[in-house]
Amino acid sequence: MLGIFIGIAAVVSLISLGQGMEEALTATFANLGTDKLVIQAASTMFAPPGSLAVTPLTKDDIDIVRRTQGVKVAIGRLLRGVTAEHNELRVQNFAISIPEDLEERRLIVEAVDLQVEDGRLFRNGDRFKVLLGADFATEDNAFQKKMRIGEKITLNDKKFEVIGILKRISAPFGNDGFMLMDDTLRELINEDEEVDLINVQVEKGADVTKVADTITKKFRRDRNQDIGEEDFTVQTPEQASQTFGSILLIMQIVVIGIAGISLIVGGVGITNAMFTSVLERTKEVGIMKAIGATNKDVMTFFMIESGILGMTGGIIGILMGVAMSGFVEIVGKNVLGSDLLRANFSIYLIVGALLFSFFIGTVSGVVPAMQASKMAPVEALRQ
Amino acid sequence: MTESIIRLDDVWKIYSLGKAKVNALQGLSIDIKHGEFLSIMGPSGSGKSTAVNMVGSLDIPSKGTIYLEGKDISKLSESDLAQLRGKKIGFIFQQFNLIPTLTALQNITLPMMFQGINENERVKRGMELLEKVDLKDRMHHKPNELSGGQQQRVAIARSLSNDPDVILADEPTGNLDSKTGISVMSFLKELNRKDGKTIIMVTHDNHLAKYADRTVYLKDGKITRKL
Numbered sequence: 001m002l003g004i005f006i007g008i009a010a011v012v013s014l015i016s017l018g019q020g021m022e023e024a025l026t027a028t029f030a031n032l033g034t035d036k037l038v039i040q041a042a043s044t045m046f047a048p049p050g051s052l053a054v055t056p057l058t059k060d061d062i063d064i065v066r067r068t069q070g071v072k073v074a075i076g077r078l079l080r081g082v083t084a085e086h087n088e089l090r091v092q093n094f095a096i097s098i099p100e101d102l103e104e105r106r107l108i109v110e111a112v113d114l115q116v117e118d119g120r121l122f123r124n125g126d127r128f129k130v131l132l133g134a135d136f137a138t139e140d141n142a143f144q145k146k147m148r149i150g151e152k153i154t155l156n157d158k159k160f161e162v163i164g165i166l167k168r169i170s171a172p173f174g175n176d177g178f179m180l181m182d183d184t185l186r187e188l189i190n191e192d193e194e195v196d197l198i199n200v201q202v203e204k205g206a207d208v209t210k211v212a213d214t215i216t217k218k219f220r221r222d223r224n225q226d227i228g229e230e231d232f233t234v235q236t237p238e239q240a241s242q243t244f245g246s247i248l249l250i251m252q253i254v255v256i257g258i259a260g261i262s263l264i265v266g267g268v269g270i271t272n273a274m275f276t277s278v279l280e281r282t283k284e285v286g287i288m289k290a291i292g293a294t295n296k297d298v299m300t301f302f303m304i305e306s307g308i309l310g311m312t313g314g315i316i317g318i319l320m321g322v323a324m325s326g327f328v329e330i331v332g333k334n335v336l337g338s339d340l341l342r343a344n345f346s347i348y349l350i351v352g353a354l355l356f357s358f359f360i361g362t363v364s365g366v367v368p369a370m371q372a373s374k375m376a377p378v379e380a381l382r383q
Numbered sequence: 384m385t386e387s388i389i390r391l392d393d394v395w396k397i398y399s400l401g402k403a404k405v406n407a408l409q410g411l412s413i414d415i416k417h418g419e420f421l422s423i424m425g426p427s428g429s430g431k432s433t434a435v436n437m438v439g440s441l442d443i444p445s446k447g448t449i450y451l452e453g454k455d456i457s458k459l460s461e462s463d464l465a466q467l468r469g470k471k472i473g474f475i476f477q478q479f480n481l482i483p484t485l486t487a488l489q490n491i492t493l494p495m496m497f498q499g500i501n502e503n504e505r506v507k508r509g510m511e512l513l514e515k516v517d518l519k520d521r522m523h524h525k526p527n528e529l530s531g532g533q534q535q536r537v538a539i540a541r542s543l544s545n546d547p548d549v550i551l552a553d554e555p556t557g558n559l560d561s562k563t564g565i566s567v568m569s570f571l572k573e574l575n576r577k578d579g580k581t582i583i584m585v586t587h588d589n590h591l592a593k594y595a596d597r598t599v600y601l602k603d604g605k606i607t608r609k610l
Binding site for chain 1: 436439441442461462465466468469470474476480481482483493494497498541545
């Protein structure tokens, strides 16, 4: 039964976390809107943009995008690690750039749904001012204190004034990082040319997928690359969520594989327990047959018993799984500061796990139950 | 003359133990009438247990025919036999053979479950039977919470649950003290007289034979004497 509840616990906790994560990601991408594209240098899927890029994107690339038919606006943005100091603490954190141009800024504000909890957003000409993510509205952040408007923080040895604290958003790094004006961030990290991602707004009525295709072709030509050799990605919101979706799927398949092995081990354990039980109760089988139980009755009896054994394991497994993913969720929120690790228990998952454990138990009991049902009553009674 | 309920006609049971063959029954023929109280006696190894298994359709003969109410049952499938004995024959064993995990009431109602009788009916009939054996206050007790005599009374109640025509008692008093044994025997006798049940009892105790209408003595798988 140990195997059953380890297996079920693994399935329940990982599927619930997977579903929660999927939901969080879907919400994130839904925010981006369907008329927007994101271009990134390749190999940045698992790392913050810019950090591992082979050929970084540059301002020239933005021009290529701008010249593409169907593109309304193309905005280059930076997402870089900076060293932040405040409250006698020195931490590494992410800073995201906000465009200098008013139109472009308005677009980003709209796309990510930027709103301030306190203070204000950026204005033209703001220099060395910083917007803080929502985490800074409480004590639960890198500086371990609740931040106020007007306070000073140091980023890469330069003093910055806090002008606003943002409302919670669903974009990655949005709640625990800093937002700076583009020129300021470039000055801070001494970077003129490179951009980490290009946000593209497509013209009204233009086909997003077609525009993405055209940009891909132009980039390929510009970089002299064949199909499949690209060191950049052009993602539509659907593609992005599909990519995450497929990573999640692979993760879930691996998990289900592990859980499957545990369940098989558990099933073998139940089979063994049932063989012992049948042997110990040979006489009971004899009695049941003497008082009119048919082979089918005996078989059903032992299979139900075996199924209940499996389901008991399943119930313990579900409880363990719920506890485990609850724990992961708390750890995710408090230690990693990530809202992506969120457990989502659907009724289907719970009921499904319960039925499945009963099914495993029943199947595991088939052979022992058959053995019991085939006992000759006279022999069985003699035990 | 009353009709026969069970008839064994030249029944042989041959066991193979390695190369040796053991003839547990050698051409046994018995004709048991409706409403009869028959006792089968014999020393151990005489084949009386094998005989009672045949009579109770728990086993099938190697050779010969067994008739239950005129119907040849020696060639029925195991499941058909199970159905038949559940309905027609009630068993009482020396070891009581109650299911240890079930209560007295559950033990009594189990045979009815195998006949597909609904729960309300089962419980109703179970309560009546508990009353009949004077154990209504023990209905929720498990076998290990009952004395030997009480357990045997539960077993008797169980044997009656499907209202069978035949009660088969294999050494019913073998595990009881003499006083309890006498009360069990009286009860069986009463079932025979008042309710008209056919009772077939296996025993090696000469004193019990007096309760029976007729006694057959077995030795080496054959009848040696009839009384």
